[in-house]
Amino acid sequence: MxxxxxxxxxxxxxxxxxxxxxxxxxxxxxxxxxxxxxxxxxxxxxxxxxxxxxxxxxxxxxxxxxxxxxxxxxxxxxxxxxxxxxxxxxxxxxxxxxxxxxxxxxxxxxxxxxxxxxxxxxxxVPEGTGGMSAIIGLDDASIAKACEESAEGQVVSPVNFNSPGQVVIAGHKEAVERAGAACKAAGAKRALPLPVSVPSHCAxxxxxxxxxxxxxxxxxxxxxxxxxxxxxxxxxxxxxxxxxxxxxxxxxxxxxxxxxxxxxxxxxxxxxxxxxxxxxxxxxxxxxxxxxxxxxxxxxxxxxxxxxxxxxxxxxx
The missing domain is CATH 3.40.366.10 (Malonyl-Coenzyme A Acyl Carrier Protein, domain 2)
Incomplete structure (x- = not known):
């Protein structure tokens, strides 16, 4: 069967x-x-x-x-x-x-x-202070590195490993924006901010x-x-x-x-x-x-x- x-x-x-x-x-x-x-x-x-x-x-x-x-x-x-x-x-x-x-x-x-x-x-998380972005077309290790280097004392990390080449990051809104830009600089095809008020699955x-x-x-x-x-x-x-x-x-x-x-x-x-x-x-x-x-x-x-x-x-x- x-x-x-x-x-x-x-x-x-x-x-x-x-x-x-x-x-x-x-x-x-x-x-x-x-x-x-x-x-x-x-x-x-x-x-x-x-x-x-x-x-x-x-x-x-x-x-x-x-x-x-x-x-x-x-x-x-x-x-x-x-x-x-x-x-x-x-x-x-x-x-x-x-x-x-x-x-x-x-x-x-x-x-x-x-x-x-x-x-x-x-x-x-107070509304407006958290964020999530989908990173398209970049390997997991590079995304993790971009998050680590973009934190600057705030929280941002990979939170959804959805499929190869599609990972969602989440954390403080500003840190997510910095990490998204770093991912694009590292070769990501896109960094798409998601319309959510809660940064799920992060610290x-x-x-x-x-x-x-x-x-x-x-x-x-x-x-x-x-x-x-x-x-x-x-x-x-x-x-x-x-x-x-x-x-x-x-x-x-x-x-x-x-x-x-x-x-x-x-x-x-x-x-x-x-x-x-x-x-x-x-x-x-x-x-x-x-x-x-x-x-x-x-x-x-x-x-x-x-x-x-x-x-x-x-x-x-």
Whole structure:
């Protein structure tokens, strides 16, 4: 049997109106959002369908919205009799989606947890003082060197190793700008500032991680039904304490996505399916390895969602 894995996207994949067509065909989508709404105390489905986008894009609302979208698609997959993947992984926030779908964290607990995660992240860095930039077309070592030389007493570091030639840096806004210029001087094709208010996965997130650790300790963690590759160590943990620890460290350490996909491929996995709105991870995967195959969560135009794409190729699974 062909081995396949599910991967779950992080922030940036959200959009107003996401999963509308899936909801029209599968009632469990709105039912899943209703569960999340009950946990949060507001109508999450209305926010995702009606916006406004600036509200949906606030990190403490983006995170539960994306987690719920991914869990809804997973439930459709299960309802349709889909097979269990060999592995799961998620990019940043997506790691929480993977842990819910693998049975590690209760869905309602996770929804509340990622809302708090978003609030802690925003509180850690005053708005306007942090920044992130995507560095395109420069090797990892040169990016790390540029960050080190550009810090000048501030924080700036590589935080998302997304694919070969695409690394995101984060830290204090001025330091990120200096490092971006240094990367271009070192040969980077582009240094693209990202429209975010929170510099994720850098040392500035340590206060948020400390608060998150307190909340994680209150939640029951179960053994995963499917191995989940974590972001920071590129390992599949089964011990609850180790999973919690990795989630805490994830907040102020880089997302090792390139290594995660390479690890998944090395386990004999031939197909990756992105479970969530958008196709960010699908594009990254194709730049990391020739195989596994990668199928996005939405086809062109957003008319057909990822679960359909999975079923469409069900003969291969």
């Amino acid at each position: 062909t081995q396949f894995a599910f991967v779950f996207p992080g922030q940036g994949s959200q959009s107003v109106g996401m999963l509308a067509e899936m909801a029209a065909n599968y009632p469990i989508v709105e039912e899943t959002f209703a569960e999340a709404s009950a946990a949060l105390g507001y109508d999450l489905w209305a926010l995702t369908q009606q916006g406004p986008a600036e509200e949906l894009n606030k990190t403490w609302q983006t995170q539960p919205a994306l987690l719920t979208a991914s869990v809804a698609l997973w439930r459709v997959w299960q309802q349709q009799g889909g097979k269990m993947p060999a592995l799961m992984a998620g990019h940043s926030l997506g790691e929480y989606s993977a842990l819910v779908c693998a049975g590690v964290i209760n869905f309602a607990d996770a929804v509340r947890l990622v809302e708090m995660r978003g609030k802690f992240m925003q509180e850690a 500035l997130m340590k206060p948020a991680a400390d608060k998150l650790a307190v909340e994680l300790a209150k939640i029951t963690f179960n053994a995963p039904t499917v191995p989940v590759v974590n972001n920071v160590d590129v390992k599949c943990e089964t011990d609850a304490a180790a999973i919690r620890d990795a989630l805490v460290r994830q907040l102020y350490n880089p997302v090792q996505w390139t290594k995660s996909v390479e690890f998944i491929a090395a386990q004999g996995v031939e197909h990756l399916y992105e479970v969530g709105p958008g196709k960010v991870l699908t594009g990254l995967t194709k730049r990391i390895v020739d195989t596994p195959d990668s199928v996005g969560a939405e086809r062109a135009g957003g008319a057909v969602c990822g679960t359909y794409a999975i079923k469409e190729e069900n003969h291969e699974l």
